[in-house]
Amino acid sequence: MPSLSILSPAGPVAAEVAQLWNVLLAGGTAVLALVMGLLAYVLLRAPGHRPRIRETRMIVLGGLVLPTVTLVALLAYGIRLTEAVAAGDGAPQRVRVVAHQWWWEVHHDREGASAVVLRDELRLPAGRPVEVLVTSADVIHSFWVPRLAGKIDAIPGRWNRLRLQADRPGELRGQCSEFCGERHAHMALRVLVASPAEFSAWLETQP
């Protein structure tokens, strides 16, 4: 079964986010250790041992300065990353995905010919960005190939846009990630990544 793990990225965007998780995990652990360490110290210290720090200073340092500094840094990182992963337009290859209860209708657009439509299967060229447009024919679903990028909702009445890029050929898996009714758990998507040459050949030979 192809993995759905965010932690084993197969594309540049997912790799950035996996790296972000490492930063968040380290930073979060440090803050938790700091707070719990302080708490353990105040509760377990020898009676009568009273550190000399004014309470207001402690509140300002811990409650105001610490979060402000770390969050401003984190926010700057986050916004830069958001723009990086969402950036770029006009990828040469475009795919339109119409979500249904409970299957994916995938249109691979072609120049000068009608799109190649597959059910529950998406084909991608390795190493090339692909623009994915997503909508729904009924209820809200969410399009997600975790090893490539974050998710985007499929909403009736509007088209949402996502860029996918896979590093190398192979099989990946997508999964609906917005609750959509009875067969939500089974609404998976096969993602086949081929080399650009193989992909183009496949696209051209389809009827």
Add this chain to the structure above:
Amino acid sequence: MTARVEHRTADLATDGVAQQVARPHPRLDAAWANWKGIGALAAVNHSTVAVRTIVTGFAFLLAGGVLAMFIRLQLSWSGADVLDVRTYNRFVTMHGTTMMFLFAVPIAEGFAMYLLPKMLGARDLPLPRLSAYGYWCYLLGGLMLYAGLLTGQAPEQGWFMYAPLSDARFSPDKGADFWLLGVTFAEIAAVAGAIEIIVSVLKTRAPGMTLARMPLFAWYMLVTAFMILFAFPPLILGSLLLEIERSFGFAFYDATRGGDPLLWQHLFWLFGHPEVYIIFLPAAGLLSMIIPTFAQRPMAGYKWIVAAIVSVGFLSFGLWVHHMFAVGIPLMAAGFFSAASMAVSIPMGIQIFAWLATLWTGRPRLDIPMLYVVGFFFVFVLGGLTGVMVALVPFDWQVHDTHFVVAHLHYVLIGGLVFPLLAGAYYWLPQYAGRMPSKAVGAATFGLIFGGFNITFLPMHLTGLLGMPRRVYTYDPGLGWEWLNVVSTVGGFMLAAGFVAFAVDVALHLRHGMRAPPNPWRASSLEWALAAPVPSYNFASIPQVDSRVPLWDRPSLPEEIDRGVFYLAHRQTDARETLGTTLLDAKPEHVIILSRNSWWPLDTALVTGLFFLGMLLKLWWLAAAGAAATLACVLAWLWTTGDARQPARIDAGGGAVLPTQSACAQAPGWWAMVLALLADGAWFAALVFSYLYLWLGASEWPAAGSPAPWPWIALAQAALLGASSLAMRAACRANAAARDASGPLAAALVAALCATAWIAWQAAASGPSPIDHAYGSTFQTVTFFAVGHLALALVGGGFALARARHGWVRQDRPLDLQVAAVLWHYAVGLATVALALLHLFALA
């Protein structure tokens, strides 16, 4: 099972407050006692209603917990067949719904209703029948939801009920109706409780307890209650629109007819995000009372905390879109909501470090409540940190709707609410029952709960990172999720065992606990001045408070209160009386004569239930009869307010001769009306938002083929309404000048009646169809709101007229007329805004 109940060391009994033997107060007992037997259902006393709320909330926690155990069993291995898919979806939906709507908010309000009067030095909440009515609505609404589950018609769309999955096309069953109506019914209690809490904090503090001397819990509840007033109306509106769409075929969320499914998400999360802080703040308020007691020093950074609470209150309304990062919003907006979501961790950090500073500079002692405080620190800080992570847009795009978020929200909600509540339960049980908890049983229970919780939810972060989505009833093998799910299931059962152990511990405690000395934890706040078990009237005399820590600064206070040194002692009356004080500096202002036992709350809740039942079964005659009966009950209930036989002025002791509330402009009833109108205004604002949101998303508005608006007629209608408002003002002035108000009052009624009928007729005869397009749906709904509010104002005006003719409204008792006038001017304003929105905006 036997409990080893430890003897507490004698030092607690001897130092601190002196032993106190409460003297009998037979007259107060007679006035405040609940009726016995079946009559107990008519009780309105705040202690009784609050304890009922807390016990009911705990029962719903257990019910929701049982559902969770089934969920955990079903997920514990790949392809498990414990529940079929629809049952699983129902259990998931009901688990979330129960915990959010039937446990978290009610139990927090229950704690507040129990504690606030006792902390503030009042004998009861200022509007006792309102909270009793709220309690019955909560109970009946909750039972209605569970009736759906037991009859196989439970909601199965997930607790946030996203449209269009929840509309009639995709969910033709009654499940979604059970959810929409049951939750709305239960929410009446949340709003009623919020009004009660605000009036209580602002108007019934003991003399001398200025805002700056209030216990921090009161600050927390004040902000929470205001948040409830503004956060619940969008949800109630969203539910109403969805129910109208389901029942009558209107279009609000249906994209094929000009609606927008994202409107539901906006309305839902406009409620849903403040909700998180509505749940957390009361719990933080409990901690801010418990921690100073165990540090034996006043809370550090009082003003910092107040500023932090208020800023959380405001910020929490600017975060809702972070639940919607994946719906395809502009990056600019995502960045803004990401920043706002992170900003909220600053006031959170201030509170965490203020608690740490209190312990740091105090002499902390460890006891059962403090174990839960330590548990809170670990669980809540961890949940807060994962909260910062999901506030980062690229990270959220990955983990949104996975088990990572499930883990995060349980850390925040269980850490932020359940651990403080358990700390609070162990802390205040000696105050309630006069007995001490057992350290050994308490510590073992804590171990089960803390261990079980972390074993369940810590691995779940990884489950989510490995890609397991939310709300799947099963999963394929080989994805690396199996062992993590088994561990979570084992932890879940340990956690469940912990809650059972807690229930057993409390039961043993109530029966067999060691007798508690007065004020066993040596706390500083007024509730510890009371004898235990607490007398039904709380305070034999209402104390003068001169400090933030009254019991530490004046250890003789409990004895003096009991001896009747202070206000409203030795009154020769069978009325329930408490003191109303001024808003900022708590000077004695009036005497509030409170309702005694009354059947009206239960009766009114029962007929309100008939309305919801009629809506559910689509028996429109039953719904109409229920609504009419509710209105009749409310009027009959209001008719019994403001006893005209009571003197207009009362000697409250201490040289204070004060008016009763009917003679005072600042009466609780007036405040309650103003606050109810604030909530109503938020409700209407949510409707206006919906109208504008759909308009801005539409290609053509008014929709093609719709009749044109009628601006000139609307202006004339508004002018007629304005004239009725002027007549109402004349009526108030006439009464103030001791002239008969009936004439102008009748004129106002006639003018408004004509305008209302005109507006309704015009919209019905010439307005757009509500079925074809969202334009017509919102047009008719906005009109309906205007007409409904005017009708209510007409009833209020008619009520005031009837009261005036019976001599209850006089120059020295203007309250009824004032309350009717506030409602009147508000309804006229609302209708004018509605007319402008529908008829003038469309010209632009």
